[in-house]
Amino acid sequence: MKAYKALTKEELVQLKGELEKAYADVKGKGLKLDMSRGKPAATQLDMTMDIMDVFDSSSELKTEGGMDCRNYGQVDGIPEAKKLMGDMIGVPAENVIVCGNASLTIMYDTISRSMTHGVLGSTPWCKLDKVKFLCPVPGYDRHFGITEHFGIEMINIPMTSDGPDMDMVEKYVSEDPAVKGIWCVPKYSNPQGVTYSDETVKRFAALKPAAEDFRIFWDNAYAVHHLYEEEQDSLLEILSECKKAGNPDMVYEFCSTSKVSFAGSGIAAVASSEKNLEWFRKSMTIQTIGYDKINQLRHVKYFKNAQGVAAHMKKHADLLRPKFEAVLNVLEEELGGLEIGSWIKPRGGYFVCFEAMEGCAAQIIEKCKEAGVILTKAGAPYPYGKDPKDSVIRIAPSFPTPEEMAQATDLFVLCVKLVSVQKLLEACA
Amino acid sequence: MKAYKALTKEELVQLKGELEKAYADVKGKGLKLDMSRGKPAATQLDMTMDIMDVFDSSSELKTEGGMDCRNYGQVDGIPEAKKLMGDMIGVPAENVIVCGNASLTIMYDTISRSMTHGVLGSTPWCKLDKVKFLCPVPGYDRHFGITEHFGIEMINIPMTSDGPDMDMVEKYVSEDPAVKGIWCVPKYSNPQGVTYSDETVKRFAALKPAAEDFRIFWDNAYAVHHLYEEEQDSLLEILSECKKAGNPDMVYEFCSTSKVSFAGSGIAAVASSEKNLEWFRKSMTIQTIGYDKINQLRHVKYFKNAQGVAAHMKKHADLLRPKFEAVLNVLEEELGGLEIGSWIKPRGGYFVCFEAMEGCAAQIIEKCKEAGVILTKAGAPYPYGKDPKDSVIRIAPSFPTPEEMAQATDLFVLCVKLVSVQKLLEACA
Numbered sequence: 001m002k003a004y005k006a007l008t009k010e011e012l013v014q015l016k017g018e019l020e021k022a023y024a025d026v027k028g029k030g031l032k033l034d035m036s037r038g039k040p041a042a043t044q045l046d047m048t049m050d051i052m053d054v055f056d057s058s059s060e061l062k063t064e065g066g067m068d069c070r071n072y073g074q075v076d077g078i079p080e081a082k083k084l085m086g087d088m089i090g091v092p093a094e095n096v097i098v099c100g101n102a103s104l105t106i107m108y109d110t111i112s113r114s115m116t117h118g119v120l121g122s123t124p125w126c127k128l129d130k131v132k133f134l135c136p137v138p139g140y141d142r143h144f145g146i147t148e149h150f151g152i153e154m155i156n157i158p159m160t161s162d163g164p165d166m167d168m169v170e171k172y173v174s175e176d177p178a179v180k181g182i183w184c185v186p187k188y189s190n191p192q193g194v195t196y197s198d199e200t201v202k203r204f205a206a207l208k209p210a211a212e213d214f215r216i217f218w219d220n221a222y223a224v225h226h227l228y229e230e231e232q233d234s235l236l237e238i239l240s241e242c243k244k245a246g247n248p249d250m251v252y253e254f255c256s257t258s259k260v261s262f263a264g265s266g267i268a269a270v271a272s273s274e275k276n277l278e279w280f281r282k283s284m285t286i287q288t289i290g291y292d293k294i295n296q297l298r299h300v301k302y303f304k305n306a307q308g309v310a311a312h313m314k315k316h317a318d319l320l321r322p323k324f325e326a327v328l329n330v331l332e333e334e335l336g337g338l339e340i341g342s343w344i345k346p347r348g349g350y351f352v353c354f355e356a357m358e359g360c361a362a363q364i365i366e367k368c369k370e371a372g373v374i375l376t377k378a379g380a381p382y383p384y385g386k387d388p389k390d391s392v393i394r395i396a397p398s399f400p401t402p403e404e405m406a407q408a409t410d411l412f413v414l415c416v417k418l419v420s421v422q423k424l425l426e427a428c429a
Numbered sequence: 430m431k432a433y434k435a436l437t438k439e440e441l442v443q444l445k446g447e448l449e450k451a452y453a454d455v456k457g458k459g460l461k462l463d464m465s466r467g468k469p470a471a472t473q474l475d476m477t478m479d480i481m482d483v484f485d486s487s488s489e490l491k492t493e494g495g496m497d498c499r500n501y502g503q504v505d506g507i508p509e510a511k512k513l514m515g516d517m518i519g520v521p522a523e524n525v526i527v528c529g530n531a532s533l534t535i536m537y538d539t540i541s542r543s544m545t546h547g548v549l550g551s552t553p554w555c556k557l558d559k560v561k562f563l564c565p566v567p568g569y570d571r572h573f574g575i576t577e578h579f580g581i582e583m584i585n586i587p588m589t590s591d592g593p594d595m596d597m598v599e600k601y602v603s604e605d606p607a608v609k610g611i612w613c614v615p616k617y618s619n620p621q622g623v624t625y626s627d628e629t630v631k632r633f634a635a636l637k638p639a640a641e642d643f644r645i646f647w648d649n650a651y652a653v654h655h656l657y658e659e660e661q662d663s664l665l666e667i668l669s670e671c672k673k674a675g676n677p678d679m680v681y682e683f684c685s686t687s688k689v690s691f692a693g694s695g696i697a698a699v700a701s702s703e704k705n706l707e708w709f710r711k712s713m714t715i716q717t718i719g720y721d722k723i724n725q726l727r728h729v730k731y732f733k734n735a736q737g738v739a740a741h742m743k744k745h746a747d748l749l750r751p752k753f754e755a756v757l758n759v760l761e762e763e764l765g766g767l768e769i770g771s772w773i774k775p776r777g778g779y780f781v782c783f784e785a786m787e788g789c790a791a792q793i794i795e796k797c798k799e800a801g802v803i804l805t806k807a808g809a810p811y812p813y814g815k816d817p818k819d820s821v822i823r824i825a826p827s828f829p830t831p832e833e834m835a836q837a838t839d840l841f842v843l844c845v846k847l848v849s850v851q852k853l854l855e856a857c858a
Contacts, residue, residue, distance in 0.1 A: 042500075045500060049486040052486045055481045056482050057481045070691040070693060070694060073693070104717055105716055112541055116545060126555040149715045262499040263500045263501045263718075264498065264723065265499060265724065286575055289571075292694045293693050295694065295724070
């Protein structure tokens with residue numbers, strides 16, 4: 001295929017006419033597809049339905065230690081759930097607190113607590129003139145939503161194929177005491193699918209923060225969410241790296257079974273140093289008498305251990321892979337060589353990230369919407385919803401079927417072409 | 430029985446000797462009982478075990494409207510759970526948000542949100558020099574724990590048999606703009622079992638707060654927790670009263686099924702005006718993608734409606750009543766007429782509140798503990814754990830068996846007598 005920028009004005013005008021006709025045809029089909037959120041499909045959720053058989057009215061809802069899971073108590077989670085979640089991310093059970101159904105809530109509560117009570121006795125952030133967070137971009141919109149909600153200033157850090165630009169991270173963290181945290185999705189990152197390299201993790205662990213209450217918010221959301229059995233990314237375990245580097249308290253790690261069991265009814269956990277967890281417990285003891293321990297026990301009985309989780313995730317992968325490949329194939333076939341966009345083939349996670357020509361993303365998304373395909377809002381992967389180059393588009397293949405994904409991606413590439421041609425023609429004018 | 434204060438010094442000395450001997454005997458028995466927390470007994474939790482049969486792997490986990498409860502979404506709860514919880518407290522479903530497993534967490538989050546974001550756009554409380562809460566006493570220690578945790582100054586308001594002293598409440602609320610809230614357990618109050626009179630509720634609804642962001646925290650924890658079928662307290666519905674009085678936004682009402690289904694795995698809700706709920710949702714949308722909807726649906730399928738809840742609570746009452754009566758009978762038989770303590774016979778809720786002679790509570794609790802019976806810590810029902818008269822003791826009969834309760838109360842009355850005699854002798858000296 002010939003790159004669009006190598007086309008003459010006349011060729012572009014002709015192409016534009018053809019694309020407009022094709023777009024009008026697709027529009028007539030009345031598509032109605034949603035690729036906006038990383039939601040599991042019903043068929044994927046069906047794979048966990050056996051978990052509903054784990055307990056019945058004759059079950060003894062007790063932990064191995066004899067605790068009655070039906071009653072109040074055990075604010076930081078049952079021991080066996082700590083072990084299960086710890087094993088999923090390679091962290092000892094004693095460094096884990098298991099909470100309710102969403103790691104997002106733990107992250108929100110962690111920021112909220114830092115605002116009102118500080119971090120290990122530091123000045124509460126709400127008493128400071130300025131609090132800043134580093135935000136590797138593109139990133140996860142709900143992370144940025146939390147920091148924005150609390151009036152925390154967000155600073156974009158570009159992502160590379162090894163993770164965030166660590167030169168920039170080191171500079172900000174070591175020089176500016178107002179920088180209190182950084183949002184990371186270190187494995188199969190949202191939305192690019194990038195896994196941080198060992199060197200990146202080591203540089204994170206070795207940070208020398210200007211602020212004593214600086215913390216890495218390590219959202220290991222896709223720890224076990226591989227797409228291919230043979231080509232799995234691996235991630236250095238950050239807690240032990242931080243410990244080795246003399247920064248044992250510098251990281252909070254989050255994980256959940258939201259995309260392992262049920263998106264709305266999983267269990268979530270935070271892992272950190274004993275000192276940090278003790279600080280968490282001080283507030284948690286005021287906030288709750290205990291999270292839902294029956295659901296914690298249900299997950300333990302169902303998955304049994306990390307091997308059980310891995311076996312389950314293989315089934316998910318078999319379902320998800322064709323959806324991802326449907327997208328990637330169409331992208332490759334239709335856009336390969338045109339030089340009007342780029343993308344990374346992810347080995348896990350929930351997204352394909354498409355980078356369009358500068359200034360094109362919002363229009364592409366709008367065109368897709370007009371023809372019935374909903375994509376994540378333009379700018380969503382950036383703080384304040386502002387993509388400075390207006391070029392990044394997050395595609396979430398998990399919810400539709402592979403056939404629907406192929407259909408939706410056909411429309412998508414058509415819109416990419418159309419908007420790109422218009423852009424190039426504008427440049428000619 | 431002759432009142433202790435009518436005894437001569439010699440009679441008191443002799444009595445003291447007898448009581449000390451009896452105490453030494455009981456101590457030798459090696460009792461080990463816990464009456465400290467309002468925890469349901471295992472037999473009570475067993476009554477809800479059928480809820481574990483509501484779903485199995487073949488269930489369709491959908492709402493009537495077709496929403497898949499397994500997936501993300503519906504941040505404020507499924508419609509049928511809103512209706513169930515609303516019916517329990519006499520509030521329309523549209524005024525209800527259903528959350529996770531604990532109303533305590535909703536209350537904590539509500540205060541936390543007010544600290545960081547204010548109330549309907551008011552100045553965040555963390556930016557104010559002083560925030561105060563009114564605390565009817567004796568009250569619930571976990572309420573006071575929340576306000577203490579956030580550095581909110583707590584002001585004691587004495588309870589009467591009709592509810593809090595409303596003259597004081599009106600004065601504080603209308604005169605001091607730093608007073609931002611009041612903790613209430615309006616029905617079968619913790620720990621006294623008092624239900625607010627209609628006049629009290631109306632006076633609450635008609636408050637004229639100096640602070641625009643003053644709110645009543647109406648913890649209707651025992652809305653359906655009657656002990657007797659024939660003698661049930663009833664409580665005026667506060668939301669509609671506030672609306673009638675022109676204060677539609679002044680109250681947040683909380684409730685849960687913690688003491689209906691499972692203490693650790695129930696569902697909890699908050700009810701308020703549409704304006705307040707909209708404000709809640711603004712933060713909730715950032716904090717979570719949705720609470721555990723499967724557990725919400727499980728509760729709806731199990732209880733069906735408010736009648737189902739009421740029928741279930743009748744079974745609880747049959748189990749709890751003998752425990753309460755065991756306590757009340759011993760108190761009456763052993764302490765009636767001695768004038769060394771008083772108590773109210775509750776018609777619902779989870780506690781019996783004993784008022785000892787001034788300066789005796791801590792010692793009575795200590796003596797009980799020495800002989801193997803754990804009571805709620807002295808001072809717990811007061812802000813900062815400080816009972817100004819050192820006289821209130823909260824007894825929680827729900828966890829032990831009736832026989833154990835009788836045994837424990839035997840020890841309790843013995844300790845009351847012993848400490849009271851000592852006190853009276855000190856007064857003679």
